[in-house]
Amino acid sequence: MPRGSNAKRERQYEHIKDSAEKRGESDKRAKEIAARTVNKERARAGESRTASRTSTEDISSSRRGGLRSHSGSEGPTRDQLYNEARQRNVKGRSTMTKAQLSKALGH
Known part of the structure; x- marks a missing residue:
């Protein structure tokens, strides 16, 4: 102290x-x-x-x-969304914005 x-x-x-x-x-x-x-x-x-x-x-x-x-009120980060998209094999995820990733994942 x-x-x-x-x-x-x-x-x-x-x-x-x-x-x-x-x-x-x-x-x-x-x-x-x-x-x-x-x-x-x-x-x-x-x-x-x-x-x-x-x-x-x-x-x-x-x-x-x-x-x-x-x-947390803004939802998951872009990196969190990207990792989820990678797990789901979303095509074109590397060039997507946070909003696009969110839409593609149905968030």
Whole structure:
């Protein structure tokens, strides 16, 4: 846990670390992800002495994660559709767009 943190940031660190481990990240990588995320949030909130420009001006980690978590509403990715088309032996799949693959598969 980064030095100078409060109880909220410690809880946040543990939550992020646990989530990363559940996704299959190694313990070392999970700790790195959690520390970087918490440090960025501290910088954005003005809780750290120094902060990089990307930490304060870039999209926040929590917002980025939230945007990604709703990606299922757009349906499967083009690569997922392509793999399904390959399994079904759809002709011309390599040159198809996402919309064309979706139509060919009946999605």
